[in-house]
Amino acid sequence: MKFGQQLRSSIIREYQWYYIDYNALKAELKRGSGSPDVIHEDDNQAGPSDTRAAENTRRAHHKKKWTEEDEQAFIAKLYAELEKVYTKTKVKQSEIQRRIAVGEREVREVVSRATERGLNEQGPSEEEFILLEEDLSDIIADVHDLAKYVQLNYTGFYKIIKKHDKTTNWYLRPAFDTALKKKPFYNEDFDAEVVKLSNMYNNVRTRGNPVKGDSAAGGSQGSFVRQTTKYWVHPDNVTELKLVILKHLPVLVFNASKEFEIADSAITSIYYDNTDKWNLYEGRLKKTEGAEAIRLRWYGGMQNDTIFVERKTHREDWTGEKSVKARFSMKEKNVNAYMRGDLLTTALFEKARKDGKKSEKAIAEDESLAKEIQYSVLKNGYRPVCRSFYNRTAFQLPADARVRISLDTELTMVREDNLDGVRRSGDNWRRMDIGIDWPFSQLPAGDLVRFPYAVLEVKLQTQHGQEPPEWVRQLISSHLVEAVPKFSKFIHGTASMFPDHINLLPYWMPQMDIDIRKPVTHNFGIQRPDHSLSGTTSDEEEDDSDDDETLEMTAESPSNGNNGVSRNAQTLVPGDIEGQTTSGPIPNVDYPLYDSDDDSDEEDRIEEARRLDVELYSNRNQMFFGNQEIQNRKFKAPKGKKIYVPVRVEPKVYFAAERTFLGWLEFSIYVGAIAATLLNFGEKPSILAFLAAGFFTLLGVLALCYSVGIYLYRSQGIRERRVIKYYDRIGPSVLCGALFIGVILNFAFEGYDRNLW
Numbered sequence: 001m002k003f004g005q006q007l008r009s010s011i012i013r014e015y016q017w018y019y020i021d022y023n024a025l026k027a028e029l030k031r032g033s034g035s036p037d038v039i040h041e042d043d044n045q046a047g048p049s050d051t052r053a054a055e056n057t058r059r060a061h062h063k064k065k066w067t068e069e070d071e072q073a074f075i076a077k078l079y080a081e082l083e084k085v086y087t088k089t090k091v092k093q094s095e096i097q098r099r100i101a102v103g104e105r106e107v108r109e110v111v112s113r114a115t116e117r118g119l120n121e122q123g124p125s126e127e128e129f130i131l132l133e134e135d136l137s138d139i140i141a142d143v144h145d146l147a148k149y150v151q152l153n154y155t156g157f158y159k160i161i162k163k164h165d166k167t168t169n170w171y172l173r174p175a176f177d178t179a180l181k182k183k184p185f186y187n188e189d190f191d192a193e194v195v196k197l198s199n200m201y202n203n204v205r206t207r208g209n210p211v212k213g214d215s216a217a218g219g220s221q222g223s224f225v226r227q228t229t230k231y232w233v234h235p236d237n238v239t240e241l242k243l244v245i246l247k248h249l250p251v252l253v254f255n256a257s258k259e260f261e262i263a264d265s266a267i268t269s270i271y272y273d274n275t276d277k278w279n280l281y282e283g284r285l286k287k288t289e290g291a292e293a294i295r296l297r298w299y300g301g302m303q304n305d306t307i308f309v310e311r312k313t314h315r316e317d318w319t320g321e322k323s324v325k326a327r328f329s330m331k332e333k334n335v336n337a338y339m340r341g342d343l344l345t346t347a348l349f350e351k352a353r354k355d356g357k358k359s360e361k362a363i364a365e366d367e368s369l370a371k372e373i374q375y376s377v378l379k380n381g382y383r384p385v386c387r388s389f390y391n392r393t394a395f396q397l398p399a400d401a402r403v404r405i406s407l408d409t410e411l412t413m414v415r416e417d418n419l420d421g422v423r424r425s426g427d428n429w430r431r432m433d434i435g436i437d438w439p440f441s442q443l444p445a446g447d448l449v450r451f452p453y454a455v456l457e458v459k460l461q462t463q464h465g466q467e468p469p470e471w472v473r474q475l476i477s478s479h480l481v482e483a484v485p486k487f488s489k490f491i492h493g494t495a496s497m498f499p500d501h502i503n504l505l506p507y508w509m510p511q512m513d514i515d516i517r518k519p520v521t522h523n524f525g526i527q528r529p530d531h532s533l534s535g536t537t538s539d540e541e542e543d544d545s546d547d548d549e550t551l552e553m554t555a556e557s558p559s560n561g562n563n564g565v566s567r568n569a570q571t572l573v574p575g576d577i578e579g580q581t582t583s584g585p586i587p588n589v590d591y592p593l594y595d596s597d598d599d600s601d602e603e604d605r606i607e608e609a610r611r612l613d614v615e616l617y618s619n620r621n622q623m624f625f626g627n628q629e630i631q632n633r634k635f636k637a638p639k640g641k642k643i644y645v646p647v648r649v650e651p652k653v654y655f656a657a658e659r660t661f662l663g664w665l666e667f668s669i670y671v672g673a674i675a676a677t678l679l680n681f682g683e684k685p686s687i688l689a690f691l692a693a694g695f696f697t698l699l700g701v702l703a704l705c706y707s708v709g710i711y712l713y714r715s716q717g718i719r720e721r722r723v724i725k726y727y728d729r730i731g732p733s734v735l736c737g738a739l740f741i742g743v744i745l746n747f748a749f750e751g752y753d754r755n756l757w
Contacts, residue, residue, distance in 0.1 A: 007020075020156040107132060133201070241456070269295045294376070415447045
């Protein structure tokens with residue numbers, strides 16, 4: 001969708017006079033550069049090529065040099081628009097914060113009346129709770145609308161800056177970046193508001209009786225199993241997604257006694273692998289039985305001295321076991337000695353035994369796990385290769401792990417290796433030149449990959465045959481998420497940052513440039529009745545984009561997920577499957593937000609030339625599929641690389657291949673028996689009978705050889721999980737045809753011997 005059209009269709013009534021005046025800024029550019037606004041009537045009577053030539057000539061004729069006065073006038077208008085948006089954002093955010101503060105007092109008052117009243121005192125009525133819930137829903141809608149307003153204006157400013165720099169050749173973006181840092185309307189963080197709203201809404205929804213329990217929700221367990229599905233979330237949809245979820249699940253807060261801080265949501269992991277064979281990477285990519293992932297994880301900032309050593313083990317379904325994540329904790333000062341093998345596991349858990357806070361059985365399990373991980377690291381030469389950082393917002397009822405939803409934003413992968421001679425982590429288990437200071441601007445471009453989407457994980461623990469809650473099913477099938485089977489932060493980071501060492505890529509890598517936003521197809525999300533205007537700021541359809549099809553956004557943009565919004569043009573995601581991702585391996589590269597809307601774009605002209613060629617094809621598709629959009633894309637791996645597509649292999653697949661081979665073998669024996677009968681038991685041996693027997697013998701031998709070759713080919717493909725064709729269209733047809741010919745020839749020879757023809 002063109003940005004100008006998107007801006008006009010996304011106006012919220014409350015903000016209608018405070019959006020960036022995009023059309024006025026464009027008009028300022030056209031006035032200063034002398035660009036023509038319309039095509040003369042004479043050109044409409046000419047052919048397409050004549051029209052383009054005339055238009056280009058006219059543009060060149062009317063083009064005038066951009067002057068200092070033009071630049072100053074444009075800058076004055078631009079900064080006035082920036083001031084307007086910044087002021088409105090600050091005023092509205094202060095209003096939301098005041099409303100939240102008032103709401104907190106009202107909720108505390110009503111809840112205290114409900115929970116602390118005496119025997120003869122009357123508690124709050126149901127109507128009071130309903131009114132509170134409606135008021136909180138209105139605040140939630142305000143937060144959503146503000147986030148949408150912020151994102152749309154941020155996009156508009158950088159669209160017009162890009163247009164200015166291209167049109168005038170005066171590069172304004174560096175100066176505008178500096179001005180934007182002084183008035184960072186886009187840099188508002190709604191996470192604190194989300195946490196407060198979640199707590200209030202949960203109290204009101206439960207009528208003052210929220211679920212109590214261990215906030216760790218399984219964090220104290222050494223091993224736990226979950227059914228996890230993964231999705232990508234576009235930055236535009238992050239805030240709306242959080243607001244939708246908090247109406248059903250509260251934000252999981254581990255320490256409710258302190259104010260929320262950004263560091264509370266930070267999670268960092270260091271992944272290990274063998275940099276010669278990449279065993280762990282390929283095992284996790286191929287999902288082979290017993291494939292492991294070893295990582296060291298900590299929560300919060302670098303000052304946190306509790307490090308969790310974790311091992312993920314993949315199990316195939318046919319084994320009857322479930323994939324398991326097991327972990328134990330240690331102090332940061334012991335990590336290097338443990339990973340080098342200098343610190344024995346007995347000494348590692350000596351203090352835990354003395355403290356007596358854990359049972360001997362739990363300590364023994366942790367010690368056994370520590371021994372296995374230490375042995376594996378030393379035996380296989382595992383070293384730190386990749387770091388993942390993200391801020392996680394978790395939604396879950398305390399002490400109830402049936403539904404747990406986590407949303408990871410600001411996802412960034414960082415190199416930890418020393419392969420290219422650059423000492424990053426050195427002899428330490430992690431590099432120390434970064435912490436949780438996203439977006440890690442101090443690092444060189446080749447050392448990190450900023451992932452452009454948030455990652456949603458839906459973790460369910462339901463009884464056999466039980467369906468997940470209805471709201472969860474609506475969420476995962478809505479326009480807010482994009483399903484990505486088997487997505488892994490470790491796999492994506494390793495594949496992106498080690499192109500000279502990794503030749504086998506995950507299937508989602510070639511799809512990273514595909515925009516995952518989709519139009520709204522059913523009524524789902526944060527909505528306010530009659531909150532949007534269909535009015536326009538201009539009735540004319542103008543050129544309002546660049547030759548490029550992407551809008552560049554800096555690492556400080558609202559794509560961090562905190563300020564994301566949902567647009568009116570999103571798309572339905574079918575299915576409940578695992579993971580997917582899109583990434584720009586080059587940091588500071590702009591995220592694709594809008595299609596190009598430059599009417600003179602070369603690609604548009606090429607597309608126009610193709611239109612007539614595909615018109616008949618499109619009409620035929622419409623007969624079969626109606627008016628729904630049909631997408632047909634082919635993805636190819638980069639030169640020298642291969643894409644691995646997940647293949648599910650169960651024991652019955654091996655047995656099916658064996659049964660097919662035995663079936664061919666049985667048929668070959670039957671044909672051989674026919675050949676032996678014709679050769680040895682004929683009443684009148686003749687040359688024709690010998691030829692018939694020879695034909696059947698040859699057919700039996702060929703069938704036998706063919707079956708052995710097919711069996712070996714399929715068995716190797718199954719073992720290596722290759723995507724090959726396991727059906728056989730040619731073999732059975734050729735065999736049946738040859739058998740038919742053999743029978744006919746034998747019948748003809750026998751009739752000839754008996755002088756019947």
